[in-house]
Amino acid sequence: MGSAQGTTNRGASLPRLNSNINRVGTGFAAFLSPPGPEVIRFTVGQPDFDTPGKVVESAKASLDRGETAYTRTQGSPELCQAVSEHLTKHKIQIDANNIVVAPGCKQAVLYAMMATLDPGDEVLLLAPAWPSYDGMLKMIGAVPVHVPVKRDNYHPDFVALEAAITSKTKAIMVNSPNNPTGAVYRPDEVEQLVALAVKHDLWIIDDMIYATLVWEDYGYTSPTQFPGGKERTLTIGGWSKGWAMTGWRLGWIGCSTEVANAVKKVNASAATHVATFLMPAAITALSLEEETQMMADSFKNRRDVIYDLLDSLPGITVPKPEGAFYALCDISGTGMTDIEFANRALEEAKVQLIPGSLMQGGEGFIRISYATSMDNIKEGVRRLKLWLEGLR
Ligand SMILES: Cc1ncc(COP(=O)(O)O)c(C=O)c1O
Numbered sequence: 388m389g390s391a392q393g394t395t396n397r398g399a400s401l402p403r404l405n406s407n408i409n410r411v412g413t414g415f416a417a418f419l420s421p422p423g424p425e426v427i428r429f430t431v432g433q434p435d436f437d438t439p440g441k442v443v444e445s446a447k448a449s450l451d452r453g454e455t456a457y458t459r460t461q462g463s464p465e466l467c468q469a470v471s472e473h474l475t476k477h478k479i480q481i482d483a484n485n486i487v488v489a490p491g492c493k494q495a496v497l498y499a500m501m502a503t504l505d506p507g508d509e510v511l512l513l514a515p516a517w518p519s520y521d522g523m524l525k526m527i528g529a530v531p532v533h534v535p536v537k538r539d540n541y542h543p544d545f546v547a548l549e550a551a552i553t554s555k556t557k558a559i560m561v562n563s564p565n566n567p568t569g570a571v572y573r574p575d576e577v578e579q580l581v582a583l584a585v586k587h588d589l590w591i592i593d594d595m596i597y598a599t600l601v602w603e604d605y606g607y608t609s610p611t612q613f614p615g616g617k618e619r620t621l622t623i624g625g626w627s628k629g630w631a632m633t634g635w636r637l638g639w640i641g642c643s644t645e646v647a648n649a650v651k652k653v654n655a656s657a658a659t660h661v662a663t664f665l666m667p668a669a670i671t672a673l674s675l676e677e678e679t680q681m682m683a684d685s686f687k688n689r690r691d692v693i694y695d696l697l698d699s700l701p702g703i704t705v706p707k708p709e710g711a712f713y714a715l716c717d718i719s720g721t722g723m724t725d726i727e728f729a730n731r732a733l734e735e736a737k738v739q740l741i742p743g744s745l746m747q748g749g750e751g752f753i754r755i756s757y758a759t760s761m762d763n764i765k766e767g768v769r770r771l772k773l774w775l776e777g778l779r
Contacts, residue, residue, distance in 0.1 A: 405526075407525055407526050407527070407528055408526070410525040411522045411525050411526050412518060412521065412522055412745075414518040414519060414522065414745065415430070415518065415741050415745055417745070418430060418729060418739065418740070418741050418742060418745065419431070419741075422733065422737075422739055425737050426733065426737045426738065426739050427737065427738050427739070427759070427763050427766055427767035427770065428739045428759065428763075429738060429739060429740050429741075429755040429756055429757070429759065429767055430739045430740060430741050430754075430756060431756055431758065431759070432566060432712070432713070432756050432758065433627070433628070433631075433633040433758060434628060434631040434633070434682060434686075434712075434758055435758050435759055435760065436631040436682050436685075437631065438630070438631050438632050438635070439630065439631070439672065439675055439678040439679075441671050441675065441678075442630070442632065442668045442671050442672045442675075443668070444671075445667050445668040445670075445671035446664055446665055446667070446668035448667070449663070449664035449665075449666070449667045449668065450664045454663050454664045454666075454667070455663060455664060456663060457659065457660070457663070458660060458663045458666070459660065460651065460654060460655045460659055460660045461486065461487045461488065461651055461654065461660070462486065462487065462488030462639075462660060462661065462666060463666045464483065465666075465667075465670055466488055466666045466667075466669055466670055467483040467484070467486040467487075467488065468483040469669070469670045469673045469674070470483070470486045470488065470639045470641065470673065471483040471486055471641070472673075473673045474622065474641060477595070477598055477606075477607055477609055478609060478611075478612055479609045479611050479612075479622055479641070480611070480617075481611075481622065481641035481642070482644075484644075484647070485641055485642060485643065485644055485646075485647035486639055486640070486641045486647075487639065487640050487641075487647065487650050487651055487654050488637065488638070488639050488660070488661050488666070488669070489637075489638045489639065489640060489654060489658065489661065490636040490637070490638070490658055490661050491625060491627065491636040491637065491638045492594065492596045492623055492624060492625030492627060492638030492639075493519055493638065494636075494638060494657075494658070495623045495624075495625065495638040495639060495640040496519070496520065496523060496592065496594055496623055497523050497526075497527075498640055498650050498653045498654060498657070499590075499592045499621040499623055499640055499642075499650065500523055500524060500527055500529065500558075500592065501527060501653045502621075502646060502649035502650045502652075502653050503557070503558060503590045503592070503621070503646070503649070504524075504527060504529045504557055504558065505528075505529075505557075506527070506528030506529065507528065507529070507530065507555060508529045508530065508555060508556075508557035508558070509529070509530045509531075509532045509553060509555040509556045509557060510524055510529055510530065510531055510532065510556075510557065510558045510559070510560055510592075511532050511534055511548060511551060511552070511556060511558070511559040511560065511589075512531050512532065512533050512534065512560050513534060513536050513543055513548075513560070513561070513562070513565075514533035514534055514535045514536065514746065514747055514748025514749070515533075515535075515536075515567055515568070515715075515743055515746035515747065515748045515749030515752065516531075516533065516560065516562070516746060516747075516748075517562060517566045517567065517594075517746075518745060518746050520560050520562075521533075521746075521747065529557075530555070531747075532551050532556070533747040533748045534547050534548050534551045534748075535547060535748045536568065536570070536748075538717070539706065540570065540706050541565065541568035541569070541570035541706060541715060542570055542572060542573075542576060543572065543576055543579070543580060545579055545583070548583060549583065552583075552587050556587060556589060557589060557590060558589050558590035558591070558592055559580065559583070559584055559589050559590075559591055559592070560592045560594065561577075561580060561591055561592065561593045561594065561610060562593075562594040562595075562596075562597075563577070563595075563597075563607065563608070563710070564597035564598070564600055564601055564607065564709065564710025564711040565597075565710070565711060565713075566597065566711055566713055567713050567715050567741070567743070567746065567749065567752075567754040568713065568715045569706075569708030569709060569710060569711055569712075569713045569714055569715060570706075570708075570709055570710070571601050571602075571603050571605070571606075571607065571709040571710040572608065573605055573608070574605055574608045577608040577609070577610055577612075577613065578613045580610060581610045581613040581614070581615060581616040581620075582613070582615075584610070584615070584616070584619055585614070585615035585616075585619070589619070590619055590620075590621065591610045591616065591619055591620040591621070592620075592621050592623065593609065593610050593611075593620050593621065593622050593623060594623050594624070595607060595609065595622060595623065595624045596623070596624050596625050596627065596628055596629075596638075597628055597629070597710055597711040598624060598629070599628075599629035599679060599683055600628060600629060600683055600686055600710050600711050600712065601709065601710040602687050602690055602708070602709055602710055603709045603710065607710070609622065617643065618643045620642065621640060621641075621642040621646060621650075622640070622641045622642065623638065623639065623640045623641075624638065624639055625637055625638030625639060626638070626669060626672055628711070628712075629679055629682070629683070630672045630675070630678075630679060631682060632672065635665060635668070635669075636661070637661055637665060637669050686712050686757070686758065688761075689712070689757045689758075689761060689764055690707075690708050690712070690714075690757060692761060692764055692765070693714060693755070693757045693764050693768065694707050694708060694714065696764070696765070696768040696769075696772075697714055697716060697755070697768060699772070700716075700768070700771060700772055700775055701720075701721075701772075701775050701776060701779060702718065702720035702721035702722070702775060703716050703717065703718055703720065703721065703775075704716070704717040704720065705717065708757075712756055712757050712758040713754055713755065713756055713757070714754075714755045714757060715743070715752050715753075715754050715755075716752060716753050716754075716755060717751060717752055718751060718752065718753050719751040721775065721778075724742075724744070724750070724751075725742035725743045725744050725749070725750060725751055725752055725753050726742045726744060728740070728742065728753055729741065729742035729753055731774075732753075732771065732774065735774055736770040736771055736773070736774035737770060738767050738770050738771055738774075740753045740754065740755060741753065741754040741755075741756075
């Protein structure tokens with residue numbers, strides 16, 4: 388009987404866990420643990436700014452108005468409208484009714500995958516890719532297929548992408564500006580990605596979370612702009628990076644009506660909605676210009692400084708980062724593996740870095756986040772230089 392079973396001690400035997408879970412990795416976790424204060428951290432992928440004060444005030448005012456009850460699951464009409472209007476700045480036209488606000492861009496990416504993929508479907512990732520994509524795909528029984536980008540500039544290798552497509556390929560994940568490479572794909576490359584998706588009838592899952600942080604003239608390019616792209620692209624972004632709102636857990640997903648209806652079902656089953664009193668704050672954030680521009684300008688300055696410094700390190704090659712706040716360094720010239728490099732940099736130079744092989748296709752690279760102070764940037768790279776020169 389059920390009640391007897393519930394109280395029976397079954398000893399060491401427990402039901403098995405979800406069989407996909409063992410295949411899911413832990414991302415960067417092992418190299419993110421906070422070190423002592425003497426260590427410079429180039430590991431943390433979040434802005435070092437406080438959330439703009441007007442956003443905080445807006446959330447407080449909402450709480451004071453008592454806006455703490457359940458509300459519309461996809462997000463308030465005003466919030467969905469604000470996201471839809473924001474996206475027009477990136478030449479993306481998505482009706483407010485087809486916008487869903489989710490607890491973080493990360494969860495919005497998971498929604499996109501859950502709405503479009505079946506177990507066994509293959510998804511192209513441009514490798515090295517942000518490790519959460521791999522984990523999410525494995526979690527839902529889909530299959531990540533890591534296709535290396537070009538080693539000299541981290542842009543898509545179309546020959547390799549075409550060769551990786553099978554009858555099971557169902558989607559391609561695009562993330563430009565990119566974590567971990569810092570690459571921003573040119574308009575002609577995005578057009579070519581769309582053409583590939585149209586030719587092979589693939590969904591395009593476009594993670595544009597870093598879209599406001601681009602250091603090249605051509606800016607972020609949406610796949611929705613090109614023939615066949617609008618219907619098959621799920622556009623996903625959020626407030627974490629461009630607005631310094633990582634802890635608020637707010638992201639969006641926008642797509643064509645049929646797909647949006649599927650995403651709404653996922654969201655209604657998984658989250659109901661994001662915190663009601665965060666919705667006005669999210670709208671306030673999207674109305675800001677000065678504050679977000681100031682943060683973006685600051686990251687661009689840091690990019691300029693860190694690039695020149697990294698470029699002078701012995702044994703290290705680094706293409707100029709084009710967006711986001713990451714520099715991916717090829718350290719194979721040092722003769723160390725990336726894990727050895729990261730471990731020794733922490734021990735011997737007191738600098739914390741992410742080794743590339745935590746991501747498939749990232750062997751021989753280390754990721755540097757320059758979302759830290761200019762002083763830290765200068766001191767951290769100075770330490771790396773002294774350390775590397777001492778090894779010669
Ligand atoms: C490419 C990419 N997408 C999504 C996220 C997560 O965004 P959020 O904090 O809004 O979930 C990150 C965070 O590092 C990221 O690098």
